[in-house]
Structure formats: structure tokens, C-alpha cells
Amino acid sequence: MPPEVRHSVCALDCPDCCSLLINVENGKGSRLRGDPDHPVTRGFLCGKVARYLEREYSPDRLLHPQRRVGSKGEGCFERITWDEALDEIAEKLTSIATEFGPEAVLPYSYGGSMGYLQGSGMDRRFFHRLGASRLDRTICSAAGGAGLMDALGVRYGTEPEQFRHAKLILAWGANILGTNVHLWPFIVEARRHGATFYTIDPHQNRTGRLSDKHFFINPGSDTALALGMMHVIVGENLHDADYVAKYTLGFDDLRERVTEYPPERVAALTGIAKDEIVTLAREYATTRPSVIRLNYGLQRSERGAMAVRAISLLPALTGSWKEIGGGAQLSTSGAFQVNRNALERPDLQLRSPLGREARIVNMSQLGMALSELENPQIHALVVYNSNPAAVAPNQNSVLKGLCRNNLFTVVLEQFQTDTADFADIVLPATTFLEHTDVYFAYGHYHLQLARPVLPAPGETKSNVEIFRLLAGRMGFDDACFTESEDGMVRGLLDSSHPFLKDISIEELDREHSVRLRVASNGDAFLPFAQGGFGTPSGKCEFNACTLDYTPPAESRHGDAALRSKYPLELISPKNDDSMNSTFGYRPDRDHETSVLRLHVSDAERRGISSGDQVRIFNDRGSCLLGAEVDGSVPAGVICAPSTRWPKMSPQRSNVNVLTSERLTDKGGGATFYSCLVQVEKSGD
Numbered sequence: 001m002p003p004e005v006r007h008s009v010c011a012l013d014c015p016d017c018c019s020l021l022i023n024v025e026n027g028k029g030s031r032l033r034g035d036p037d038h039p040v041t042r043g044f045l046c047g048k049v050a051r052y053l054e055r056e057y058s059p060d061r062l063l064h065p066q067r068r069v070g071s072k073g074e075g076c077f078e079r080i081t082w083d084e085a086l087d088e089i090a091e092k093l094t095s096i097a098t099e100f101g102p103e104a105v106l107p108y109s110y111g112g113s114m115g116y117l118q119g120s121g122m123d124r125r126f127f128h129r130l131g132a133s134r135l136d137r138t139i140c141s142a143a144g145g146a147g148l149m150d151a152l153g154v155r156y157g158t159e160p161e162q163f164r165h166a167k168l169i170l171a172w173g174a175n176i177l178g179t180n181v182h183l184w185p186f187i188v189e190a191r192r193h194g195a196t197f198y199t200i201d202p203h204q205n206r207t208g209r210l211s212d213k214h215f216f217i218n219p220g221s222d223t224a225l226a227l228g229m230m231h232v233i234v235g236e237n238l239h240d241a242d243y244v245a246k247y248t249l250g251f252d253d254l255r256e257r258v259t260e261y262p263p264e265r266v267a268a269l270t271g272i273a274k275d276e277i278v279t280l281a282r283e284y285a286t287t288r289p290s291v292i293r294l295n296y297g298l299q300r301s302e303r304g305a306m307a308v309r310a311i312s313l314l315p316a317l318t319g320s321w322k323e324i325g326g327g328a329q330l331s332t333s334g335a336f337q338v339n340r341n342a343l344e345r346p347d348l349q350l351r352s353p354l355g356r357e358a359r360i361v362n363m364s365q366l367g368m369a370l371s372e373l374e375n376p377q378i379h380a381l382v383v384y385n386s387n388p389a390a391v392a393p394n395q396n397s398v399l400k401g402l403c404r405n406n407l408f409t410v411v412l413e414q415f416q417t418d419t420a421d422f423a424d425i426v427l428p429a430t431t432f433l434e435h436t437d438v439y440f441a442y443g444h445y446h447l448q449l450a451r452p453v454l455p456a457p458g459e460t461k462s463n464v465e466i467f468r469l470l471a472g473r474m475g476f477d478d479a480c481f482t483e484s485e486d487g488m489v490r491g492l493l494d495s496s497h498p499f500l501k502d503i504s505i506e507e508l509d510r511e512h513s514v515r516l517r518v519a520s521n522g523d524a525f526l527p528f529a530q531g532g533f534g535t536p537s538g539k540c541e542f543n544a545c546t547l548d549y550t551p552p553a554e555s556r557h558g559d560a561a562l563r564s565k566y567p568l569e570l571i572s573p574k575n576d577d578s579m580n581s582t583f584g585y586r587p588d589r590d591h592e593t594s595v596l597r598l599h600v601s602d603a604e605r606r607g608i609s610s611g612d613q614v615r616i617f618n619d620r621g622s623c624l625l626g627a628e629v630d631g632s633v634p635a636g637v638i639c640a641p642s643t644r645w646p647k648m649s650p651q652r653s654n655v656n657v658l659t660s661e662r663l664t665d666k667g668g669g670a671t672f673y674s675c676l677v678q679v680e681k682s683g684d
């Protein structure tokens, strides 16, 4: 019998949100591939998900509820039944909420699943009804989101499908081949038609190696480059006066402000030569269409919001939004205006014992929250879709918090992560191949629905089902806690936004993937061709009085005292073959996340050669990696692809022992890539 082919959607935290086909034989998945009919997936998958069935059927999958028997972090557990697990959790959460107030409970979740139901559905309802502290989910994109809102007033931009029409493409802090590979074929097509492709990044990764020119930029200095480009564009009258007059606000002040950023000054700040800045600016303004793919890499620095804002102003200055294949894209997520109130039910907070909106806790400061927060102190932590012991900044502070004996921790997981090792109760979760969900994307405009294509193994349950059961145990009798998955989908689709118009569960079930109603069928979506910005004025607001550049404190132009102790700027961008820490259980594929890339001058000064084990340290902690001395980073910058599991690493620590809980200029984001360290050859 030929295998049955079923349809699914990749739920990993990736802009591409691929449409998948799976061969199923006798109830078992035998092959995964990209859906050839999907306009962005176009028939292929990244390497990690092409092999996702290894994860699906891994002997390391968690299949039963467990209770901790050893000490926290040790990883000793005993099997228990679902009834025992749910009873114990309900009893603990109830007694903690009664004794300390419900805000003593903190949910902690992020990108394990990008599905609406599993990531922001029944879980949110549960915590709202309980009156738990609300988590500000800032760890990834909050600074960039704030920057986009300042510049454009919405969080969306150029469609990936239109990149094929561009004549100049700037990948600005965007590792397209590694983290957004489905944009690549459109870039290849554009280049076949004569387009030029440049990369702007402190690290020359695979994408940078395939570009026509790579610009090494000092970490966190992108705002200076954008302002320097504006200096040249405005100074040489290369801006689009007509677009600027019709659809922007504050040009005269901008013209004034950018005089402060002549190429000589910008060269000193960014590390890019003066002539190159001038040429880049001219080329950007005069090549039509020019498009910028910026990604989140550049906003993981202290002034990340400003950087995104400054870059996002460039297409308005040159009028590039008018052109098919012009504009810029950081995210498309803001176009998915589903009915979040119906999905998450924030109104339930008023029915909680708290009777008001609960306080907000920033996830990028988990360590501080667990050790310093008062009134009330956090006494229960419920983690799902996330592995904070590996991915959150200032790891030693996070682990100290997770070790607290008066903290009750529940972890919903597919694998026994470092975080799960600190749990009192671990609950086994399904994968995206085993549950229903609806998916938005942050790299395209197609909304997708996936049904389970494989049976849930062992006693695994979906997040939706787990929170539904817990709600029952806690005595929450609101009708929303017994709602079916389909009911939840109908609720979230019940939106008055024109982009969602008439999209129904029936259409999603039939088509699997539906393009948002952003333009007529087949037409390109040009979001700001005729203005239409989401700002208060409806125009792109330059707001020059707040537009400026200050170097991050943790950078080569920052805090001099700190720099004298810790002279190297560490970035820890994504690894091609990983998804943050999701695949960290594979010891055989750990190579990329075990290396530290250094410039030859920095290595020689410390007597380090390729292959040496090196110790990287600062006041927050230290970790060990294997040196690779290559030409991929400039002097003063070191790069450690992230993120491996601490427990699979020497000294049980990864790079996040070095990163800080300092927040970005806006949005309260994490500053993973503003991190000063020292490196030495390790004796161990």
C-alpha cells in the first residue's frame, strides 16, 4: 500500500512557518517534506525539521508524568499517574494562591510552539482565571516590535514573495540561510535577474559568505549606520521628495539631525569604512527597488528598539515602499489580527480572587523575579514551551532561583531539559504532529491550520488538554475551560479586522493555508505604497528629536571601566542546525554550539589556537567552548552560536551564564548581544 500523505505545519519558532507533508504508514510517520504547493515553503524543509521524525520517535521523549525524588537540578524522578500529578499541582497552586495571593504563581512560556492554541490559548485562560502574575514575553522580539511601532505604527512589512523583484537586497542582522531559509530562493531568483545582495553583520556566517559584499559592523551600532546613510541620502538629495512630502512627518528636523552623523563619525562608531558607507547609501537610494530584510539579531542589544526604528525609516525616505520588491521586513506578525480576547480571555482576571488585572513580570529578568520580587514573592512557576535554564539571560541567577526550596515548579515538556530537572512535577507534552493548532507566521502572510497526523505516544497530552484538566481540578467552571479546540479556533477567527475577513475554520481545513486578505488574490501586498501607516498621524513619523545613537554600555565604545576588564564583545546568534535549545539533547550534533569564533589577533594575544578549549568569563559567570580562529569575526568580537543544553556542556553552563538581565531601550527586551567578556586558554 502506498503511504497515506497527511498535511501539517511546523510549529517551531521560525519566521517561515512551513507547510508540511508527512507520509504515514501503519500509523507511523515515515517521511516529512515541505508542501510543494505552499507559496513560501515551496517543497523543501530546513535540515533540522526534515529530520524531525528522529525527535518524534526519540527514545528520550517524555511519556509519563513524573515527580521529583532527588534534589532540584539533579534529575531524579519517579513515575506517577496523571491523577496524582494533577491533584498535587491543583492542591499546591490553590494553597499558594490562598496563602500568598494568586500573583505568587508565575507562568513562563515562549516559543516551543507558535500555535495559538498551544501557546496562548487554554494556558492564558487558566492563569487569568487564577489571577496569576502575567508574563511579559520579551525574550525575543520586544525591542524590535517597539521600534517598528515607533517607525511604522504596525508590525509588518514587505511580503517574502516580492523579494524576487528587488534589485538590491540588504540582509541587515539577518542570517537568512540559517534562520529564514525559505526567503533564500526568492533572493536567488532576484540575483538571477541581476540583483545585488549585501549582508551587514558582526559575524560573517553562511549567508554573509554568499553575499556580494559583507559589511562587518560593530555589535549594537546599527543606528549609527542608518543615520549615516540618511546623512548621505538627504545630503545628496537622493530621497524621494514626493513620498516624503505626502506620507511622512518631520522631515525638516530629520534633515537637521542627520547632519550630526557624517560618514567619518559613523565609520568610527560602526567599524565600516567611510567610503563604504557613502557608496552603500548611494546604492541603496538609487537602486530600485531596494529591500531590507532586517531580523531580530540586531535588536538583542541595549538600544535594539532604536536600531530597528532607524532602519525602518529608510524606505520611507527613499519612497521604496511604493515599489513591488521594495520596502523592508522585520516581521509580518502584526497582520495576524485574530481575536485575542476570545482566545486568551483576559477578562477572567476580574473573576479571579484578585478581582483586577494581575501584575506583569518580565521574562527576560527571570533570575531577578525569582530572587528579588516581593509582595508577593514567586512561590510557583509553571513552565511550558520554554527552557529558561538554557535560554534565559544570566543563567546563574536563573538557576539560583530555580533551586529555591520554597518554589514549586511544574514543567510541561517533550524532553528532560535542564529546566525539567528543576521541576517538582514534569508533565509529558505532545508535539505539533500530535495536536490541533492554528499558526500565524512572522515571515509571511499565510494563516495555517494543522490537525494531528500521528497518535500521541505514551501518556502525552497537549498543553490545551493539560490546562483544561487543571482548570477542572481547580474548580474553574467557566464554559471556556471545556471548550473544544475547534471552538477555540472559531473564537480566534471571529475578528473584525479586514485581513481576517471571512476566513473560517472550514476554509482552513480545506485549504490548510490561507493568505490573509492583505491584497486581492494574486496581487502584491504593498502595505505603505500610499501611506497608511499605523502611527497616530497615519504617516511615517521621523520624530528626529528622539532619534540618536548611544553605544551600548557593554560594547567597545561603552563603559570604559568594564571594558578594561572585559575587552571582547560576545554575540551568541542562532545555530543553523538548532532551534534555540530545542534540539539540545542530541550529543552527536552539538559541534556548532560548542565553538567560540575569534579573530586571529585576539587569539594570538592569548596564545589560543583552533581546537583549544577556552574559558569565557565576566562577573556573571564562565563557560568553556572550543576555539575556532577564523576570519568570520573582526578583532574585538567573538561569536558563540547558541544554545546548547547546559547539562550537556562542560561545567554544566552555556553562554547564557555570561549574558545580562539588562533590558533594551524600549519593549523590555533581553540584551543577549550586548555582552562584554574576557577569554583565556583553559587549563581544564
Ligand SMILES: Nc1nc2c(c(=O)[nH]1)N[C@H]1C(S)=C(S)[C@@H](COP(=O)(O)OP(=O)(O)OC[C@H]3O[C@@H](n4cnc5c(=O)[nH]c(N)nc54)[C@H](O)[C@@H]3O)O[C@H]1N2
Residues within 6 Å of the ligand: 013, 014, 015, 111, 140, 172, 173, 174, 175, 176, 178, 179, 180, 200, 201, 202, 203, 205, 217, 218, 219, 220, 221, 222, 295, 296, 297, 298, 301, 571, 572, 573, 574, 575, 576, 577, 578, 579, 580, 642, 673
Ligand atoms: N536554524 C535556526 N533557525 C532559527 C532559530 C535557531 O535557533 N536556529 N531561532 C529562531 C528564532 S527564536 C528567531 S528569533 C529567529 C531569529 O533570526 P535572526 O534574527 O536571523 O537570528 P539571530 O541569530 O538572532 O541574528 C541574526 C544575525 O544578527 C547578527 N547580529 C548580532 N548582533 C548584531 C548587531 O548588533 N548588528 C547587526 N547588524 N547584526 C547583528 C548575528 O550575527 C546573526 O547573524 O530565528 C529563528 N530561526
Ligand SMILES: Nc1nc2c(c(=O)[nH]1)N[C@H]1C(S)=C(S)[C@@H](COP(=O)(O)OP(=O)(O)OC[C@H]3O[C@@H](n4cnc5c(=O)[nH]c(N)nc54)[C@H](O)[C@@H]3O)O[C@H]1N2
Residues within 6 Å of the ligand: 013, 109, 110, 111, 112, 113, 118, 139, 140, 141, 384, 385, 386, 387, 388, 390, 391, 392, 412, 413, 414, 415, 417, 429, 430, 431, 432, 463, 572, 573, 574, 579, 580, 581, 582, 642, 643, 655, 656, 659, 672
Ligand atoms: N545566548 C542567547 N540566548 C538566547 C537567544 C540567543 O540568540 N542567544 N535567543 C533568544 C530567543 S530569540 C528566544 S525566542 C529564546 C527561545 O527560548 P525558548 O522559547 O525557551 O526556546 P527553546 O529553547 O526552543 O525551548 C522550547 C521548549 O519548548 C518545548 N516544546 C515544544 N513544543 C511544545 C509543546 O507543544 N508543549 C510543551 N509543553 N513544550 C513544547 C521544547 O521541547 C523546548 O524544550 O531564547 C533566547 N535565548
Ligand code: SF4
Residues within 6 Å of the ligand: 010, 011, 012, 014, 015, 016, 017, 018, 045, 046, 047, 048, 049, 050, 181, 182
Ligand atoms: S524550522 Fe523553519 S524552515 Fe524549518 S521546517 Fe520549521 S518553519 Fe520551516
Ligand SMILES: [Mo]
Residues within 6 Å of the ligand: 013, 111, 139, 140, 141
Ligand atoms: Mo526568538
